[in-house]
Amino acid sequence: MPPVSVKPPPKNTVLVSHGRPPWYDERGNHTMNAFVVGIAGGSGSGKTHVARQIVRSLGSIPSVVILSQDSFYKKHTEQELVDAFANNYDFDHPSSIDMDSFAECLKDLKECRQASVPIYDFTTHQRLEERKYLYGAAIILTEGIMALQDAKLRALYDLKVFVHCDSDLMLARRIKRDVAERGRSVDGILEQYLRFVKPSYDNYVLPSQAHADLIVPGSNNQVAIELICTHIRRKLDERSNHFRAKMATPHLYTTPSGTAIPESTLDELDLTIMPQTRQIQGIFTILRSKTSSKQDFIFFVDRLSTLLVEHASQFLPYASRSVITPTEAAFDGKTMSAKHICGVSILRSGGALERGFRRVFNNVPMGSLLVQSHGEDGEPLMLHSMLPVCVRQRHLAKDTFVFLLDAQIVTGAAAFMAVRILLDHGVKQENIIFVTFLVAKGGGVPILRRAFPHMKIVTGDVDPALRDDSQGSDGKQVWAMLPGLGQIGDRYYL
Template identity: 60%
Template structure:
């Protein structure tokens, strides 16, 4: 089985260039060694890729007469396919194996977004197609007597086996397979780690991994903000208004009616009460989603009216529709989406800036089922909700997450209250030209500022800061004003 270091909560900083293409893959580590050699001290969980067993094979397994340590018992093609997806920053659904029931379960485990992937198992280094995917290959070497003692203790306690059954299986299958198939793969390892007292070796490996990840960091947010703002303003005439810039970038901007301008005046006013702010945010969110709904496909439909007359109309022609809210600024748009599309599933992405570097980090994701399964994601239409687009770093990452899952670019509809015309939206349009962006207003300036964070350190007060970019005149922190 594969274990993603931070598989559900990970940092994807620096993986993509301004053109939206992936610059680096995830860092993949393959760890092999004998059964109970101590591999789980380096990485946890193993052997999910055992093949589906017939009732006869399960019966033999309960009698300790089925060889689970032979390479043929592992579904190597599926193992390699899932690992290749994760390395390429795509999602995968890995099988779950029950040692207690000697069977692969029907359920699967969803994995995505790991910066570091650990593939661990007795046959991890056996297959050439797997070895080609590893950035670092590790073999855990341990004394046979110690491995047997650990196996007896583990299988009795965790898997309900008898000592006699364990010894019979070990002598008949485990030891011969280790000698013939597992131990010979140690020659492919970059590092051989002892099965006990291996803290020094693990620290060396960890240092190597940290160095590799640091080398891959691209300081994405600052580079994106500086590059986009400078290049965008350079090519745009000074006489062009923010709304004209939005039209030129092919953004769907709400008609700037007096009513809409009145709503934005209320929302921009810092003296507006929280009750009024919530009311007008919900009203504006509904208008934006209704406009965004025009991006969905429709097909003809004939209905019979209450007076018995046929009427030709339209209905939405989409198999899967869902929303993704970028926490927590996307929350104020959720009510509008729910009002317009009944029972729409809404997932979330937590994307925040690193306290030290200011880089965007993907910290958590709760995605609807239609996105977690790639064959459904390819047919899904997704509304991405975020309060505003400044540098565009969070929006950029959210779109890349969806593309990694198989969502088609032309089926992503980004809905936002406010866009900085001189900010990262130009990079978004260049990188993801087929993504539709629906916004209510455009402000002209993206101002670089410095945010000071106070904290206590070493028994005294200290102040650190980080670079931020603020939309002007803007609407402030919309999520905070909505929820606090």
């Protein structure tokens, strides 16, 4: 029975600061992978501390992932567990680490896909069955004693760092950590250090220093940290994308060939518009009126969202099914054949469609994305994602139909980012059904349509124009749909 220990802080973490800007262009193609920093060094040299110093020093940054090599220790046999508790297992040899899995997870994160990272428990010396979901990093800090030892890992790094530290200080740090966090005895720590840790450092870790772009001291390293942060900021600036203005006013820009982008017709936009019955026209009249009571507004938003989701459900797959009716007669009907269905709302206004969605699809998972505009340039920022399991797991995502919910498509910037996030997770483009109350014909929907032609867009109506409602001296651009519904999230929730 292993001794009780203090639970160590999590090593694989997502540290979100100011959100992630677009990593794609207006054609929907990836143009910016995450920036990856590999940090190697001896056990106790301060690799994790250096990674966290970098995060603190970056200041106003997009989302950051710290990915630890410690999670990728291999699953042990019963005999290996006996050796591990007796301090007879070599955890510091390259063969103890699942390098293939390590490189695969890092490659997925770098290429803007989600990754399921193993969880290793040092108190039981075993890899757990559960895994940690990571996604959305613009910067990945990868740390571990063998982080620079394997060629597959080195090929993924944009910057390679080696943390150099005095051997006595590394041993002192290791003793303090293993006693406090891993419940080990000092004698066992020293025995393991002399048998395995020190030889491994001399034979494998220290030689990998030759691959480093920068060698950082294990203490008093503020100057080196600032150099690294300056380099990262410059590289991120070089990779930044700015195209929200083009989405808001596409007719003012040109195609890659130099010709003007023509204004699209409704047929070219390939929208599924709710039949404009008298009921639908009456609902929109109430919703568009600024004198409507809050009670009426909420009631008819829920009513319209229910009708929209019902109309959108025609794009789900159905299979033939014969049943016997209560009158003992046969009836040939249809049954829904989608393996997985879920809803994802773009917060906050997308939440106004959730009640209608749940009325149509009972007991299906619901997720959310928080996408907001940057205060200076108006570009979208991914601040938070909480996706259902059927989307987070790639083998399920490919068979999942997602109802993406947002109140309006104006410039289309938030919609564009939300679709890109789903595609990054392995959801098929043709399995995304975007449900919205209104679409601005003169806004970003033509670019959204050209980038994702197989996605379905179901809307209640199409408004003809956008108006630049930028106010004040902050320089932030705001577009309003005309005649529009106003700020639906504010009207629904406040």
